[in-house]
Amino acid sequence: MRAAVFTGHGRPLAVRDIDAPEPDPEGVVVETEVCGICRSDWHAWQGDPLWESRGLEDGHVLGHEPAGVVVDVGEDVEQVREGDRVTVPFNLGxxxxxxCRNGHSNLCDNRLPLGLAPESPGAFGEQFHVPWADFNVVRLPDGVAPIDMAGLGCRFMTAFHALVHRADVTAGDWVAVHGCGGVGLSAVHIADAVGANVVAVDLFDEKLDVAAGLGAVETVNANAVEDVPEEVAAITDGGADISVDALGIAETCRNSVRCLRKRGQHLQIGLTSSEEGGEVSLPTDLMVANELQFIGTIGMPRPRYDEIFRMLAHGKIDPAAMVSETVSLDQTGEKLASMTEFETVGIPVIDEF
Structure with a gap:
């Protein structure tokens, strides 16, 4: 099969013919219809903290935002059939x-991050393998297009879990979103869908325009103001109730914390780069004095996909609106590299393999 494979940290991906996967007894093989190109892939490609990606070897396949059709089923799989149209959470439990037994499969003790660890090849190829298929495979409801599922990948479901399950967002709350890449735009859209007033913050007017189209009632270009937290506080009459760092650099993390009103909640979605090395210093005394909460959040538990499907079915959310462009497998490396300078807008999706 054809796949865009890893050749070294920071080195261009190469499109090669490689062996197609075979299912283990509890796994299935899925033929890839679409796969998003995510900043988490970029972090793994760079060898940044958190994922096991520092151990990736030449020939590894990245990609963790897929949807497709099951084409081969392991002998011990009971609930998944050939021909099922499916997606999977990127954290496989x-x-x-x-x-997993308590409904938090995104935190599985034995989780395999699809495409982001050596033992879990991903979906930047014509097919990919899903272990523990009866638990991990999510059947797509009738009428859900593959492009919707690409939009509902890692970035969207992570933002959904963060805002709907981890924070206390209620109608009329002010939500600030720092960084309007794929996960940030998803957070803007979801916060708007649940009734919040959203302030979007970014360095690029093009991304802020997209955020406004997805529901942001105010936007802030961080290059155009002296102090981002002060600007957000002025817009929100005292500070955001919930603030999201959707990027993961030290500046956006601290800005997110500092823009909160008393008893506000900071959501950390963005992963740090090699520059931060997994560590960011914070205004701890301010957090204590104002009783601020710092909440980490990753992925979404497998059992809660139906919540998204119900909102999608009734037009409450539009994940396809996050998809900025579709590309071929041969363009994957180029799109991944463009994330180094934050050149992508929204979610680029591979739909031609």
Whole structure:
């Protein structure tokens, strides 16, 4: 099969013919219809913290925002059939650990981040393997287009879990979103869908225009103001109730915390780069004095996909609106590299393999 494969940290991906995957007894093989190109892929490509990507070897396949059709089924799989149209969470759980049993499969003790670890090849190719398929595979409802599912990948479901399950967003709350890449735009759209007033912050007017189209009632170009937290506080008459760092650099993380009103909640979605190395200093005394909450959030538990599907079915959300362009497999490396300078807008999706 054809795949865009890893050749070294920071080195161009190469499109090669490689062996197609075969299912293990509890797994399935899915023929890829679409796959988003995500900043988490970029972090893995760079060898940044958190993921096991520092151990990637030449020939590894990235890609963790897929949808497709099941084409081969392991002998012990009971609930998934050939021909099923499916997606999967990017954090694949074994279904048996305490976290999985308690509804938190995104925190599985034995999680395999699809495409982001050596033992879990991803979906930047014509096919990909899903372990523990009975637990991880999510069947697509009738009428859901593949492009919708690409929009509903890692970035959208992570933002959904953060705002709907981890924070206390209620109608009329002010939500500030720092960084309007794919996950940030998803957060803008979801916060608007649940009734919040959104302030979007970014360095690029083009991205802020998209954020406004997705529901942001105010936008802030961080290059055009002296102090981002002060600007957000002025817009919101005292500070945001919930603030999201959707990028992960030290500046956006601190700005997010500092723009909160008393008893506000900071959501950390963005992962740090090599410059931060997984560590960011914070205004701790301010957090204590104002009783601020710092909330980490990653992915979304497998059992909660139906919440998104119900909102999608009734027109409450439009994940396809996050998709900025479709590209071929041969363009994957170029699009991944463009994220280094934050050149992508929205979610680029591979739909030609």
């Amino acid at each position: 074994d279904g048996t650990c305490p976290s």
